[in-house]
Amino acid sequence: MKKQIDDIEDIKIFVDEFYAKVRTDQLIGPIFMEKISDWRPHLDKMYTFWNAALFGVPGFRGNPFAKHAPLKIARPHFERWLELFYATIDEYFEGAIADDAKKRAALMADMFLSRLQQLNGNSDHVIF
Numbered sequence: 001m002k003k004q005i006d007d008i009e010d011i012k013i014f015v016d017e018f019y020a021k022v023r024t025d026q027l028i029g030p031i032f033m034e035k036i037s038d039w040r041p042h043l044d045k046m047y048t049f050w051n052a053a054l055f056g057v058p059g060f061r062g063n064p065f066a067k068h069a070p071l072k073i074a075r076p077h078f079e080r081w082l083e084l085f086y087a088t089i090d091e092y093f094e095g096a097i098a099d100d101a102k103k104r105a106a107l108m109a110d111m112f113l114s115r116l117q118q119l120n121g122n123s124d125h126v127i128f
Contacts, residue, residue, distance in 0.1 A: 004095035008051050015046045018088040027080045053104050078109040
């Protein structure tokens with residue numbers, strides 16, 4: 001049965017399940033697996049990120065775009081990332097916070113893709 005995202009424990013569920021999907025995905029899995037050898041720090045950072053994004057809990061520090069800028073990623077990678085993210089949220093959760101998480105993920109993907117395209121001389125902007 002689906003539930004609402006209420007707290008950090010729910011965030012841990014969707015982050016853990018999402019990255020389990022990512023690690024085995026044929027398109028984006030190899031990119032993540034090449035860059036992340038120890039998943040615990042990455043998962044902990046994602047718990048903090050989503051706790052800040054969804055509930056305003058302070059504690060996240062970092063520059064997510066800077067970590068992604070050097071990667072060889074393009075629109076299909078972002079589309080797959082979003083597809084896996086949405087599927088994970090929809091599999092476990094419902095309600096306003098779940099919808100907000102999906103909206104924020106789409107905005108983040110759009111912003112990252114736009115910035116990467118600008119860095120590469122392509123200003124083609126798309127909204128997911």
